[in-house]
Amino acid sequence: MSNNFTRWVLGSFMGLTGRSYAKSSWGIKENRVQTKVIEPSKGWKLVDFRELWRYRDLLYFLTLRGIKARYAQSILGVAWAIIQPLFASVVFTVVFGKLAKVDSDGMPYILFSYLALWPWNYFSSTLTESANSLIANSAMITKVYFPRMVLPLASIFSKLLDFLIAFLVVLGLLIYFGLMPGFGVLFLPVFILQLLLCSLGMGMILSAMAVQYRDVKHAMTFLVQLLMYAAPVVYSTNAVPENYQSFYILNPMVGVIEGFRAAFLDRPIPWAWIWPGSLVAILLFLFGMMYFRKMERVFADVA
Amino acid sequence: MSKAIIKVENLSKRYRLGLKEKKAKTLVGQLGNIVKAPWDNYQRLRRMSHFGVDDESVFWALKEVNFEVKEGEVLGIIGKNGAGKSTLLKILSQITQPTSGRITLHGRVASLLEVGTGFHPELSGRENIYMNGTILGMTRREIDRKLDEIIDFSGVEKFIDTPVKFYSSGMKVRLGFSVAAHLEPEILIIDEVLAVGDSEFQQKCLGKMEDVSKNQGRTVLFVSHNMAAVQNLCPKSMILNHGQLGGLGATEDIVRKYLERNAPVNQMSISDMEMKAEGSKAIWLEHISVSSKINEVFPAVCKEDLFLILDLGLKENKSFKGARVDIRIDNKLNQRLIWCSTSAEDDFSIKAGRLIFKIPECPLSPDDYLLTVFIHDGKDVASWYPNLMSFRVQDVKYYDNGLIIPKGQTNFIYPYEIISE
Numbered sequence A: 001m002s003n004n005f006t007r008w009v010l011g012s013f014m015g016l017t018g019r020s021y022a023k024s025s026w027g028i029k030e031n032r033v034q035t036k037v038i039e040p041s042k043g044w045k046l047v048d049f050r051e052l053w054r055y056r057d058l059l060y061f062l063t064l065r066g067i068k069a070r071y072a073q074s075i076l077g078v079a080w081a082i083i084q085p086l087f088a089s090v091v092f093t094v095v096f097g098k099l100a101k102v103d104s105d106g107m108p109y110i111l112f113s114y115l116a117l118w119p120w121n122y123f124s125s126t127l128t129e130s131a132n133s134l135i136a137n138s139a140m141i142t143k144v145y146f147p148r149m150v151l152p153l154a155s156i157f158s159k160l161l162d163f164l165i166a167f168l169v170v171l172g173l174l175i176y177f178g179l180m181p182g183f184g185v186l187f188l189p190v191f192i193l194q195l196l197l198c199s200l201g202m203g204m205i206l207s208a209m210a211v212q213y214r215d216v217k218h219a220m221t222f223l224v225q226l227l228m229y230a231a232p233v234v235y236s237t238n239a240v241p242e243n244y245q246s247f248y249i250l251n252p253m254v255g256v257i258e259g260f261r262a263a264f265l266d267r268p269i270p271w272a273w274i275w276p277g278s279l280v281a282i283l284l285f286l287f288g289m290m291y292f293r294k295m296e297r298v299f300a301d302v303a
Numbered sequence B: 001m002s003k004a005i006i007k008v009e010n011l012s013k014r015y016r017l018g019l020k021e022k023k024a025k026t027l028v029g030q031l032g033n034i035v036k037a038p039w040d041n042y043q044r045l046r047r048m049s050h051f052g053v054d055d056e057s058v059f060w061a062l063k064e065v066n067f068e069v070k071e072g073e074v075l076g077i078i079g080k081n082g083a084g085k086s087t088l089l090k091i092l093s094q095i096t097q098p099t100s101g102r103i104t105l106h107g108r109v110a111s112l113l114e115v116g117t118g119f120h121p122e123l124s125g126r127e128n129i130y131m132n133g134t135i136l137g138m139t140r141r142e143i144d145r146k147l148d149e150i151i152d153f154s155g156v157e158k159f160i161d162t163p164v165k166f167y168s169s170g171m172k173v174r175l176g177f178s179v180a181a182h183l184e185p186e187i188l189i190i191d192e193v194l195a196v197g198d199s200e201f202q203q204k205c206l207g208k209m210e211d212v213s214k215n216q217g218r219t220v221l222f223v224s225h226n227m228a229a230v231q232n233l234c235p236k237s238m239i240l241n242h243g244q245l246g247g248l249g250a251t252e253d254i255v256r257k258y259l260e261r262n263a264p265v266n267q268m269s270i271s272d273m274e275m276k277a278e279g280s281k282a283i284w285l286e287h288i289s290v291s292s293k294i295n296e297v298f299p300a301v302c303k304e305d306l307f308l309i310l311d312l313g314l315k316e317n318k319s320f321k322g323a324r325v326d327i328r329i330d331n332k333l334n335q336r337l338i339w340c341s342t343s344a345e346d347d348f349s350i351k352a353g354r355l356i357f358k359i360p361e362c363p364l365s366p367d368d369y370l371l372t373v374f375i376h377d378g379k380d381v382a383s384w385y386p387n388l389m390s391f392r393v394q395d396v397k398y399y400d401n402g403l404i405i406p407k408g409q410t411n412f413i414y415p416y417e418i419i420s421e
Helices: A002-014 A049-054 A056-071 A077-099 A109-136 A150-177 A183-212 A215-229 A242-248 A252-264 A271-296 B027-047 B085-092 B125-135 B140-154 B169-181 B199-215 B227-233 B251-261 B271-276
Strands: A035-038 B004-016 B058-070 B074-079 B100-106 B109-112 B187-191 B219-223 B236-241 B244-250 B266-269 B283-291 B306-314 B324-331 B336-341 B353-359 B368-376 B381-394
Touching: A049 A056, A056 A077, A056 A150, A056 B125, A056 B140, A077 A109, A077 A150, A109 A150, A109 A183, A109 A215, A109 A252, A150 A183, A183 A215, A183 A252, A183 A271, A252 A271, B004 B085, B004 B219, B058 B085, B058 B219, B058 B244, B074 B085, B074 B227, B074 B251, B085 B100, B085 B109, B085 B187, B085 B219, B125 B140, B125 B169, B140 B169, B169 B199, B199 B219, B199 B227, B219 B227, B227 B251, B236 B251, B244 B251, B266 B381, B283 B368, B306 B324, B306 B368, B336 B353
Parallel strands: B074 B219, B074 B236, B109 B187, B187 B219, B283 B381
Antiparallel strands: A035 B100, B004 B058, B004 B100, B236 B244, B266 B283, B283 B306, B306 B353, B324 B336, B324 B368, B368 B381
16 A cells, blocks of 8 residues: 555656666565566666665664664764753853854854754754765675665655754753743744755765765765854854855755744744755755665676 | 577777876986876876877777676676676666667666675764775665664674774675665676675575576576586686676586686696706706696686696617606695505606596586696605696586585595485
């Protein structure tokens, strides 16, 4: 039933690519008696969700492996998920809030910056990690078949734990400042979804590119920094000149960050700043998945 | 039983070879190259996956390969390094795509191109069983069910909750193989994983494979350099030569074909090496070969007759009363193993031309050996060639149960009986 549904959803989206679902990925057609045909395939392909579903246990264990391996042999363990963004926002509060006196729309600067750093940290760390995921596991890629997409997916999912833990600081700060989130907080899942789409899309593109072009690895450090200043992490979207704003809000992270701030600090949700980014995030996600599928057939040959 | 479970049609795969880089002769040219380097690099990286028409660097790892495997068959795949064996397995297990052609598979495929894929050093043995198992296509529930069996088979139950980074390499292999041994695919593809691990574990693995193929009726493709293992496990085999199918048939025939075509032939012409010999050079060696066949260029094979074939040259107008030729086989450590001498015959008279020593049913175990030739003209040393050449004895099935002779365990294998009372 759900299979048919995904297929239907995909089918409508397939019009975009002009390829039918039956002729699925890797040039492998499957039917009930598990007959597979291996043939060379060309062009753009869709995500084979059925196959991904069949490998869900692998995704689960890879995610688990990512989490366990990250905090293995460490004293503070998962506490690092809090320390990293908290420390960064303290530094930002001192440098941008106190010294440079950046306007924070009347919010306490530490909350203002933490509510941005919380999703931002998730975004940037998934980028770095997923870009590296295929290269780091090239031994697996060249030895066993499995849907390659589980590798970047697992690195993106394993970061979700950090994201959840970092939420504790938001609670702490809200209590400290005696603030109550309004009904806007109900929209939080929407912003989180946008954050995920954004991370997935970028993660897929970067990981697929990084296999063939190792330049991606070198570019990551400054790319992440560049992207941070292109998003309202240390400043507010209001600080962007009006005539640039319509261009500026195409950055999907603008909507995520402003959405997070509005949701927790009981302000009207700035939808006008959010929806253009949502569209971009969806497109980014679709393109990312398809680009990954296009590239994946040469992974084993170039990794 | 007679249905083709794997059908391979016109399968080809090309790769690109690295080309020598062009170097500029002038300093200006060099600087220009540095500026141009990113563009060249881009072209080079791109060409790893894009192919033009008239490329000099294209290499066909497989070319127009056709074959069929029937259900329940165990097929050995042999061939020299670079013959395309691994490429074939990679395409069959969907790791890489073919360039052209098609494969039809009726059933699930599990490939074992390596044991312990995906092991993470920080995770415990138990966690890595789940990790490795799911990579190989098992579900969590399947592993839950077989966990005890897997741990038991691996023989590392004491350390199962210890991070794998503290394991010895042998333990890792054991754990990896026992996960793989519990896969239940219709088609199992195995690439020389038996080359690792100690001999006791190798036997265990061979036993398991035999069980999988003979008792459970699965289809197995087995790639190996070990002729004895192939002969023992696979009734049928195929041979690959430079990416093309060189033959498919009964393993005995195919192994023979492989030995004829591919195994290193042990022969040497001495004319250019004469300086090496010490002595008066009244008698000298022109050519020498070590072979299992007397009138054919053939490798040396364990258990078959071994011929040491020498072509001698003599200074004319001289009589060589009491002349003799000695030949000695040493192992790689230069320990002396076999010594043959014409002086064992009273009425031996030396002549120009061919001289053959025959060692019936070569007792040397499969390995590399060194030859030393000593020629005495009756009065003086004529030619002495210490460590003249090395030769290899090929392994074929020796023991009936397919036991592989453990490396370094023996120089000789000799028939014996086991009597228990």
